[in-house]
Amino acid sequence: AQVKPEDQIKYRQAGYSFMAWNMGKIKANVEGEYNAQQVQAAANAIAAIAGSGMGALYGPGTDKAVGDRKTRVKPEFFQNMEDVGKLATDFNAAAANLAKVAATGDKAAVQKAFGETGATCKACHDKYRAD
Ligand code: ASC
Structure with a gap:
């Protein structure tokens, strides 16, 4: 549907x-x-959402506000889908790695994987999110 x-x-x-x-x-x-335990649960939740196919939520007509529903996505997002796909793949991989590392309980390793995940969030925001 x-x-x-x-x-x-x-x-x-x-x-x-x-x-x-x-x-x-x-x-x-x-x-x-x-x-x-809390870190592992949080990392698993992020990895599940990251890998759930959110790209399907950027269909036609979602490039600007619809009624009261605003969006910060820039028009450039829809003109650079190959680059967006790479950024999404990087984020998905980093989130999967964070979940894997979180399962070990190694705080220092989680700190590193967390930083790497945040960097993949920021990479997309810097290019394709307004504000
Ligand atoms: C967060 C959050 C983001 C990312 C980003 C990382 O916690 O809400 O959008 O991390 O700030 O730089």
């Missing part, structure tokens, strides 16, 4: 928002007291 453009934007924003909450939990753990 066809997902309406405004719903595609809503769902992708929900995905990023939920990943951001989990990134924040991992950040708090690597900067303070470390709870390996």
Whole structure:
């Protein structure tokens, strides 16, 4: 079934928002007291969403606000799908690696994998997100 453009934007924003909450939990753990179980659960959630096919939520009509549903995606995103695909693949790989490393409970290794994951988030924001 066809997902309406405004719903595609809503769902992708929900995905990023939920990943951001989990990134924040991992950040708090690597900067303070470390709870390996919490980090593993958060990393697994991020990896699952990252690998869930969010690209399907950037269909026609989702390049600008639809009614009250705003979006920060830049027009350039839709003109550089090959580059976007590479950035998405990098993010997916980094998130999968973060989950793998989180399963070991090694805080220093998680700190490194977390930094690498955040860098793949930022790489896309810098190019294709307004603000
Ligand atoms: C986060 C979050 C992002 C990324 C990015 C990394 O926790 O909400 O968008 O990490 O800030 O640079």
